Amino acid sequence: MMDIFLTVFSATFFVTIIRTTTPLLLATLGGLVADLSGALNVALEGMMLIGCLTAVIVSVYAPWYVAVLAGLGVGGLLGAMMAFFAYRLKADIILVGFAVNILAAGGTVFALALATGGDKGTSINLQSQAIPAVDLSFLSAIPGIGPILTAFLSGHSVLSWLAAFLVFAVWYFLFRTPWGLWLRGVGEYPGAPEAAGIPVAKVRTWSLVVSGALAGLGGAQLAMFNYVGFTRDMTAGRGFIALGAVLLGARHPVGALLAALLFGTFEAFAVVLPGLFNWMPAELIRMIPFVVTIAALVLFSIRAQRALAMRGVK
Amino acid sequence: MALLEAIGIGKTYPGGVVANDGVNLVIEPGEVHAVVGENGAGKSTLMKILFGIEQPNAGRLVLDGKDVSFAGPRAAIDAGIGMVFQHFSLVPSFAVYENVVMGSEPRQGIRFDRKRAIAEVQALSDKFRLKVDPLPPVSSLPVGQQQRVEILKALYRNARILILDEPTAVLAPQEVQELFVAIRSLVAQGKTVIFIAHKLPEVLEISDRITVMRQGKTVGQVKSSEVTEKSLAALMVGREVTLRVDRKPTDQSKRVAEVRGLRVVNARGTEVVAGLDLNVHAGEIVGLVGVEGNGQAETLEAIAGLKPIAAGDITLSGEAINGLPVLDRRGRGLASIPEDRISEGLATGATVAENLVSTKLTDRRFVRSGLLDLKAIRDNATKLIAEHSIRVGGPGYTVGTLSGGNMQKVVVARELSEQPKLLLVNQPTRGVDLGATQFIWRTITDARDKGAAVLLSSADLSELLALSDRLLVLYRGRLVAAFLNTPDLTPETLGTYMLGLSTQTAEDMKPALR
Numbered sequence: 001m002m003d004i005f006l007t008v009f010s011a012t013f014f015v016t017i018i019r020t021t022t023p024l025l026l027a028t029l030g031g032l033v034a035d036l037s038g039a040l041n042v043a044l045e046g047m048m049l050i051g052c053l054t055a056v057i058v059s060v061y062a063p064w065y066v067a068v069l070a071g072l073g074v075g076g077l078l079g080a081m082m083a084f085f086a087y088r089l090k091a092d093i094i095l096v097g098f099a100v101n102i103l104a105a106g107g108t109v110f111a112l113a114l115a116t117g118g119d120k121g122t123s124i125n126l127q128s129q130a131i132p133a134v135d136l137s138f139l140s141a142i143p144g145i146g147p148i149l150t151a152f153l154s155g156h157s158v159l160s161w162l163a164a165f166l167v168f169a170v171w172y173f174l175f176r177t178p179w180g181l182w183l184r185g186v187g188e189y190p191g192a193p194e195a196a197g198i199p200v201a202k203v204r205t206w207s208l209v210v211s212g213a214l215a216g217l218g219g220a221q222l223a224m225f226n227y228v229g230f231t232r233d234m235t236a237g238r239g240f241i242a243l244g245a246v247l248l249g250a251r252h253p254v255g256a257l258l259a260a261l262l263f264g265t266f267e268a269f270a271v272v273l274p275g276l277f278n279w280m281p282a283e284l285i286r287m288i289p290f291v292v293t294i295a296a297l298v299l300f301s302i303r304a305q306r307a308l309a310m311r312g313v314k
Numbered sequence: 315m316a317l318l319e320a321i322g323i324g325k326t327y328p329g330g331v332v333a334n335d336g337v338n339l340v341i342e343p344g345e346v347h348a349v350v351g352e353n354g355a356g357k358s359t360l361m362k363i364l365f366g367i368e369q370p371n372a373g374r375l376v377l378d379g380k381d382v383s384f385a386g387p388r389a390a391i392d393a394g395i396g397m398v399f400q401h402f403s404l405v406p407s408f409a410v411y412e413n414v415v416m417g418s419e420p421r422q423g424i425r426f427d428r429k430r431a432i433a434e435v436q437a438l439s440d441k442f443r444l445k446v447d448p449l450p451p452v453s454s455l456p457v458g459q460q461q462r463v464e465i466l467k468a469l470y471r472n473a474r475i476l477i478l479d480e481p482t483a484v485l486a487p488q489e490v491q492e493l494f495v496a497i498r499s500l501v502a503q504g505k506t507v508i509f510i511a512h513k514l515p516e517v518l519e520i521s522d523r524i525t526v527m528r529q530g531k532t533v534g535q536v537k538s539s540e541v542t543e544k545s546l547a548a549l550m551v552g553r554e555v556t557l558r559v560d561r562k563p564t565d566q567s568k569r570v571a572e573v574r575g576l577r578v579v580n581a582r583g584t585e586v587v588a589g590l591d592l593n594v595h596a597g598e599i600v601g602l603v604g605v606e607g608n609g610q611a612e613t614l615e616a617i618a619g620l621k622p623i624a625a626g627d628i629t630l631s632g633e634a635i636n637g638l639p640v641l642d643r644r645g646r647g648l649a650s651i652p653e654d655r656i657s658e659g660l661a662t663g664a665t666v667a668e669n670l671v672s673t674k675l676t677d678r679r680f681v682r683s684g685l686l687d688l689k690a691i692r693d694n695a696t697k698l699i700a701e702h703s704i705r706v707g708g709p710g711y712t713v714g715t716l717s718g719g720n721m722q723k724v725v726v727a728r729e730l731s732e733q734p735k736l737l738l739v740n741q742p743t744r745g746v747d748l749g750a751t752q753f754i755w756r757t758i759t760d761a762r763d764k765g766a767a768v769l770l771s772s773a774d775l776s777e778l779l780a781l782s783d784r785l786l787v788l789y790r791g792r793l794v795a796a797f798l799n800t801p802d803l804t805p806e807t808l809g810t811y812m813l814g815l816s817t818q819t820a821e822d823m824k825p826a827l828r
Contacts, residue, residue, distance in 0.1 A: 178419040178426045185405045185416055195403035196417030196467070197388035 011151035021264025027242035030214030037207035038187035042097035045239025046104030051219025075216020083205035324372030333359035351527035366390035396468025406453035458489035487809035564597030570767035576626035588791035601782030609791035647735030662714035667695035719750030796826035
């Protein structure tokens with residue numbers, strides 16, 4: 001028991017949480033932007049996965065930041081493609097989203113095999129790169145709390161810092177700029193912005209592009225920091241967890257951060273627990289984040305219903 | 315010189331419906347110009363063309379003496395035309411000021427300048443005497459105020475010409491008066507108002523000139539001071555009409571339906587019907603009066619079995635029907651004409667014949683050993699189409715191709731093809747032209763004369779006053795007044811109670827509660 005305690009309250013565990021949370025948070029922010037514009041992006045999973053593979057392959061030939069940008073770009077392109085099918089060709093957006101997911105599941109394996117010369121499982125024989133960690137060890141010089149600061153703040157991915165900033169940026173965009181007002185208006189009642197001359201389909205198209213770009217960025221973090229290299233189906237449902245996190249976070253950027261942190265924490269558990277409890281099947285432990293997702297969504301829904309019932313009684 | 319002119323406008327929709335055919339409209343600056351006509355006369359299409367939503371196939375628009383064409387609403391807005399739709403275009407959770415400025419927000423760098431937006435909306439509201447608080451979310455405002463927000467929205471975009479599409483349809487009489495005060499203030503400050511309506515007394519009260527449309531054509535332009543309600547109605551339908559029905563004296567001693575302590579809570583947890591008691595007797599029509607959303611629709615749905623109830627008892631001919639499914643209630647003689655014919659009353663993709671038997675699929679005349687008797691179904695349809703003079707190519711046409719009035723006739727024909735004991739009617743003639751209205755009123759009254767107990771809800775007070783024997787006024791889900799329908803009962807009296815400005819005592823209500 002003591003072992004868990006020591007592990008959970010250690011700085012390394014905190015760093016693990018930040019690591020597991022970052023791809024989820026990026027995807028959740030992506031899901032949030034799309035959801036608020038009324039274009040439910042069920043393709044986060046597929047976009048992330050394609051982002052992973054693109055980043056890995058590009059990183060073999062180009063510097064890490066180009067690879068990250070490639071992951072982001074390919075996600076944005078997929079978002080634009082979804083928008084094209086949904087708003088120009090009038091296809092159902094949920095079906096288009098699932099098509100992207102299916103395309104990603106098969107397409108990444110196919111592309112991986114082409115890139116590696118036949119390996120359909122991992123990119124182990126590709127020399128892919130990692131996103132550098134931000135070294136803040138100079139903080140140790142601060143007397144007293146310096147070493148603690150270093151232990152907690154140093155060693156995170158560049159993208160983790162970026163993701164934290166993006167929470168603020170997305171919030172500012174949504175609630176402090178005119179375009180955020182448009183986006184939320186389009187999502188809640190498209191008739192109103194339309195009558196005001198705001199191009200509804202265009203707003204949704206852009207939010208899908210941004211949504212895809214954020215998911216792709218999450219993919220880059222996953223394949224270039226959490227793991228270095230691509231494994232088939234390596235996103236393992238994170239895109240769907242992100243969709244749940246959007247709702248759990250009450251469709252607000254700060255809520256999204258908290259929800260992503262919650263799921264990230266349980267994923268971190270799943271990372272460290274097998275070392276502590278070797279009698280427990282690893283498969284069971286790996287289920288934890290998903291069980292928590294379902295439990296959290298059920299609890300959230302019950303709570304929301306109760307809140308409504310309370311208001312009804314008044 | 316005319317401010318805005320439409321010359322020879324023609325619009326044919328894909329599918330061949332001719333909505334506008336050589337329409338001419340001349341709007342003078344600073345006037346209130348009413349455009350009247352039956353439903354389907356082409357008023358809405360014309361307005362959509364003026365506002366750039368639809369593009370005409372023929373004709374031209376002249377604004378300030380110059381030819382213009384609007385590629386979209388944005389272009390019309392930029393040219394100084396604003397439109398307030400019948401269904402408001404407001405984002406419910408947004409504050410009033412956010413709704414007003416959306417699309418043309420004051421900015422400071424990339425930031426939305428909230429302070430300035432609030433101040434500008436406040437100034438506009440003061441200037442045009444459209445009193446509304448800029449801060450609360452619009453979903454918390456009554457309909458009349460939401461309409462003001464819509465008007466402010468147009469004014470904020472510097473509209474010189476304001477198009478109001480049936481603005482009074484959703485308002486109580488007092489709110490209509492407030493709207494008219496606002497319209498007069500707008501005109502006094504140099505705005506021009508185009509007012510679409512089909513309630514003639516209102517049109518005569520507010521407008522300076524009237525353009526009458528019939529079947530996609532303009533049939534005349536008159537000065538309001540030179541016409542009467544009757545001559546205007548004759549122009550609209552092309553013949554004299556009297557919207558009146560005669561009700562026979564009936565035996566109203568038998569109590570058919572009883573509702574005791576009915577409570578209904580909606581999906582959001584709000585109590586929409588709060589302890590309602592009412593009775594309906596054979597041979598009478600009881601009108602449920604109220605501004606929309608005060609529990610009338612939910613009461614009818616609860617009795618029909620379409621909505622679960624939170625508490626209360628409903629009996630039909632002395633038997634409790636509370637927990638019974640819809641089909642059993644229908645089996646006991648309940649019929650229902652729902653509010654929304656397209657989503658609730660009909661299957662628009664199915665044929666007229668299929669719709670006419672859709673509530674009778676346990677009837678051995680139409681279904682035998684689980685198989686449809688297509689011939690019987692077709693014969694039934696042919697008969698009902700003739701009886702109700704439904705204008706349709708034949709029993710096999712899909713309902714979706716019919717006009718509003720004829721769709722509603724299909725619903726009425728189905729529900730009244732057998733004499734019901736209790737008939738629930740909600741908005742029977744909304745969006746239905748005068749001819750069909752007359753027919754539907756007659757059919758409902760006939761059912762009453764033959765002994766049906768009828769519970770009627772309508773947003774149109776003149777309809778309630780024309781048909782009802784008794785009137786019950788609901789406000790926030792409670793009974794606040796009850797009247798016997800006597801000739802001296804006016805819409806204004808009802809309006810006072812509809813808006814919750816006063817409430818009758820139990821003693822006052824007693825004579826009209828049986």
